[in-house]
Amino acid sequence: MGLLSSVFKKNDQQKPADVAKAEITKKEVKPVVDKITVGHVHMSGCTGCLVSLADNYGGLLTILDKYADLVYGLTLADVRHIPKMDVALVEGSVCINDKLSVEEIKQTREKAAIVVAVGGCASYGNITRFCRGGQQNQPQHEAFLPIGDLIKVDVYIPGCAPTPQLIRNVCIMAYLLLKGSPEQKALATNYLKPLMMAAQKGTSACFCDLMTEVIDQGLCMGCGSCAAACPVRAITHEYGKPQGTRDLCIKCGACYNQCPRSWFSFDVVPEYESIMELIDTVMK
């Protein structure tokens, strides 16, 4: 499962089959040849991720006009049951004490060629990591897991809320991957790779990751990206180095993933000018 696993060499042979499958999926749902089909699956999230998608403003209309048909999304569309789709944007974590939620996430994996965990909750649990159950009227709802603990996830878009721009970029790259020329496919593959590696890395992230995987590893150089990224102002810099107020951290994973010393791609980032131009052009 998972179209994007083909990007990793060891799974190379999967690629052609899965691409073919994605084509069929699209035709079944809507006969627009050059668009991909995208759905928004709402698990235990707050809809802030969806708001972020919508916060591409005019750009959302452009995406829907040219690149993607929104085939599912209870908040924006009338479709009641999860259809087949190329890309599922999943928001929220899964309450494993709620059968419906568990069913829906499994369905999503079966029906979507590419599963994207959108936001901190889907990727890392975020605030639902703190859930304890015991509340009226549903005391048994106590265990919530990021979707990657239940299904294989292809791409992560961390952050709480994730940014409209990263959601847009991933949608465009998914489009180029599925419909683009060979060069565009290669670019999309390179671009998505770090976000796929994030998905492979695991389902937990918080300020502690900066400590254990960057600072404790002697990699921090004090750029300040982590503090800028934190959505709850939990990080300050003391003598140039990040200091986290762990009592504020909501476990969204933004700081860790924004840090240039958590992951950095020399294939992609130095090409920032042309990639940003490309995105501007396709969004026109």
Added chain:
Amino acid sequence: MSKVVEISPTTRHEGHSKLVLKVNDAGIIETGNWCSITPVRGVERLAVGKTMEQVPKIASRVCGICPIAHTLAGIESMEASIGCEIPQDAYLLRVILQLANRLHSHALHDILILPDLYIPGTDTKINPFTPEEPVRSVAKRIQRLREIGQTIGQIAGGEAVHPSNPRIGGMYKACTPRAKAKMYDLAKEGLVLAHQQMDFMIAVIRNFHKRDWAEVGGKKIAIPKDLGFHNQGYMATHPFYGSTSLDECPTWDYDRFKEVRPWDWYMGEMEVDLADPSYPIGGTSPVGTKVNPQMEACTGIPMYDGQPVEVGPRARLAVFKGYDEKGTQGQNIAREMEYTDSLYAMLNALDEYDPSGPVLADEIPCGDGSMGWSANEAPRGTDVHLARVKDNKVLWYSMLVPTTWNFATCSAALTGAPWQLAEIVVRGYDPCVSCATHMIVIDEDNKLVAQKLIQ
């Protein structure tokens, strides 16, 4: 002979909910139960023992459409508990943030209800995403209004979705004169668009309610003139902001509030015996499906003076401006009328805001466990948070969110409507179900719900 029909899940609103409707032979709802089926994340429970600074950040994340209300009500309930007064300029930034959120949220609601409405003079429903005119211009205007709201909120509040700037005791950062000027310019631009958008929406809403029928799943369904009427009362605490003090605002009095269990309010076990596979899109639940709103999936029922009440735009206009238009039409129009009001109020707050004033209280007490509450007028209604804070830690926390207030009221408003129009009545409340989930009951038998949804 009455029959039972179930629409699950409902669409074009935030979160997961469903409708269980008892209808007569003509398909008119005799009793309607609208209930949430989103898992309970239990923010009230997980808050206990956490710091008063962190809890509002978590509370913000129960809802991404009115996170501002949850942040502000959360923070202000803590401030009320510890007895902390915030500087005036911090308050003004909160007001600006609040109104910016309202602008974006109301505009989003327009996108959600447009597919129910018709282009005046035609039998064509409006698809807000079509590239065709005149709809495309409307969609662009809606998105620009949202952009204006989100951008102003982002400047005053730090983040567009979950604001990062508000904190116990005021705000982290004051806005510079440049930031103030930028917000002012955006609000001015918004005002022009808001007038146009309000006029457009009121016209298409009125047009819908003047029609004799609406098409649902290929059938013509008669639109009753009293669609969505109910006789419950209204509750609102402020035209746009909120209150934490009974002296200042006597409308929300904790002692007049009581919450009862769904057991007293919803229908018991039944079987679906009316199904319509043509209902868009995916059909209603099949005949034979077991439903039990009383046990299965409902919120607690908050009561004010012993009755469920309506909260939201119409309630605000009714309480503060003598507005009296009833039903779904009145509700949707009231929401549109708040557009321009929120921008005028925002411009006033901006005029008053002094960029050089302090935004953080000199002293932030640690709390002695006293009860504090804050009622905040979220886009979709009064959001009341209650807290007890001692030594910086939260001892107890409760949230009475807008959609919870409206669940029971809306259920009452369903009576007399054709079941095919039930979702239109629900959407009139602009429901935001995720945040209501801390009140939900789903019984141990929720396997059934799962199967129904996933066929």
Added chain:
Amino acid sequence: MGAELGKYKSCVSARSTDKAILAGAQDGGIVTTLFAYALEEGIIDGAIVAGPGDMPWKPRPMIATTYEELMAARGTKYNISPNVSFIKEATRSYGLDKVGIVGTPCQMQAVRKGQLYPIGLRDVSDKIALAVGIFCMENFPYQSIVQLAEDHAAMKLESVKKMEIGKGKFTFMSERGAVVPLPLKVTHKYEQPGCHVCLDYVANLADVSCGSVGSPDGWSTVFVRSKKGDDIWAKSVAAGCFETKAIDSVKPGLELVTKLANEKIGKNQKTVEERKTFGVGKGLRIPYI
């Protein structure tokens, strides 16, 4: 042109024509002059610079929106100024739409990663109007600067007027005229460990990057890299902000820049490799993918 100098459109030796700026600038006053020009022309609304902090020689990132504020932030502080930490706030409570930022090569990497992968940086990508990079061999924790000044150079940190790394020395100059050059082999132990995996010397990802190396004293070597940088640099030169000389007309010229870049990258590449087998059957993390 080798990969060690990154992609660039042009390279010159340059110096500000503003004497007031030069009086307190580190080298040719490139950063301050370019920002002053961009502010004046409305190319940026403000710039994130390393302003004075709460202790001597301790920088604090700040948003300069006036010439005076830019002036206050001139000069190199050889310890960490987390300038990128302001990149989002600049667009929030400061209300900037066109942000300038100066930073070390690693900070330029952070800015570009943030633009391409804005994970926690909503609505920031398209607001970076001018990113000026400064060359960087290594940086130091604040305490290192304290010890270098007070122990090795025998100066109270308050009385240090200027610090400079060049010609193989870390030189401390005091208010009262003392000049103490420390050999770099003394300073190595004090370096920030994170710098030892750094693979960029001349801020390859900046719009315009500059440093002292390669140019005569009081002049800077300037690489013009992006379209944006090219445009702004050309305009600022045309406006008379800078005197320039062809880079191949000055001594020591690009040859030295190339040599130092290769030294840095080579040394650090080796450190990166060594991380893989750092322990027994266990390695350290490597961020590069």
